[in-house]
Amino acid sequence: MSTARDLTELEGCVLGLFWERGPCTPYAIRKEFLASLSPYWSGSAGAIYPLIERLDRRRLIRAASGAQGPRRSKHYSLTPAGRQALRRWLGPPLTETTLGIPPDPLRTRMQFLGALPHPRKMSLLREAEAGLRMHVSRVEENCERSRRAGETYEWLIARGAARMLRARLEWIREVIEELGGS
Amino acid sequence: MSTARDLTELEGCVLGLFWERGPCTPYAIRKEFLASLSPYWSGSAGAIYPLIERLDRRRLIRAASGAQGPRRSKHYSLTPAGRQALRRWLGPPLTETTLGIPPDPLRTRMQFLGALPHPRKMSLLREAEAGLRMHVSRVEENCERSRRAGETYEWLIARGAARMLRARLEWIREVIEELGGS
DNA sequence: CCGCTCATGTAACTGGTTACATGATTTA
DNA sequence: TAAATCATGTAACCAGTTACATGAGCGG
Secondary structure: OOOOOOOOHHHHHHHHHHHHHOOEOHHHHHHHHHHOOOOOOOOOHHHHHHHHHHHHHOOOEEEOOOOOOOOOOOOEEEOHHHHHHHHHHHOOOOOHHHHOOOOOHHHHHHOOHHHOOHHHHHHHHHHHHHHHHHHHHHHHHHHHHHHHOOOHHHHHHHHHHHHHHHHHHHHHHHHHHHHOOO | OOOOOOOOHHHHHHHHHHHHHOOEOHHHHHHHHHHOOOOOOOOOHHHHHHHHHHHHHOOOEEEOOOOOOOOOOOOEEEOHHHHHHHHHHHOOOOOHHHHOOOOOHHHHHHOOHHHOOHHHHHHHHHHHHHHHHHHHHHHHHHHHHHHHOOOHHHHHHHHHHHHHHHHHHHHHHHHHHHHOOO
């Protein structure tokens, strides 16, 4: 039963954050996204606040009854239904969208590389390599930091991101090698 | 000059396809997306047709003047402005969004794995491993096929996807190893 | 007390999804 | 010729973006 509309990535993620940190304010959630290293999570106010309201209306979170911190900020926390929705969102089962080839705007662009004159093509590739190298090192620092701090999950996540970035970097090098003399 | 609104990923990609294949019908473009191995590209009619119209209105493509194939299908082709827009979209420069940590719904979920009871957690991980393995082998076949056919770009793209999937697979194994005992 | 940033919101827009509709062509 | 599927669309909806607004609290 319960065809209660599936959660979006952002919704699932917000529920997850409420689970992770217990009662907290919308802004605390929002900051999490603002601080994210991935540009995918914008944390724009126009996304978060209406979303919180939605979750509230669906009784997946509720304004924490107990007295809260300093002043006038509404704290929300996960309801049992919310916890269940979170688990459902996590899976199993995992969907095709979760497991399949993830989108990658860089890869997409590479497909049409031939539309650029050779010099520009090469400078694009060099820029990509440099940028990726920078991102890799930044994420790997992060990785190291959370490992030292013993935050297992954070560490695993950062590691996943690092592996992905490194795969992209090695791939770009392969592309350069392949197209270098064309 | 020309603050002509940036192209979306889908728009850029469609221009790229017109570049790749020359004059063709909206449906031919659409089929390309429908055939994609990545679930990210849905190829829904409601996305493609209005988009084609948009590109037409912006003079980035135009209905091919010459006589076309069999009957009553409008062929479009890239205009010079369209070609330029494509190159601009490709870069350089590359944006943060293009180079930064790409979104990965699987990685996102892993962050909240702790919300699942241990057995369910493990079965989720096993499902992920199995699914990824399947995807990897499927994409690697593709890779091999295009290598044999000598389609350099297709091959590079497939290779990028394969590397990404393999990175995810290895990562999931690492997660399993790390969490296996608890 | 003045101004800055915090925290919460909202209105307008936009690109993409879902689901349906419709003629044209092919196939059984 | 009847049924299927090709090819093109469209209407309603929806989540997220951009840009603006606002009051509360705090630091000079």
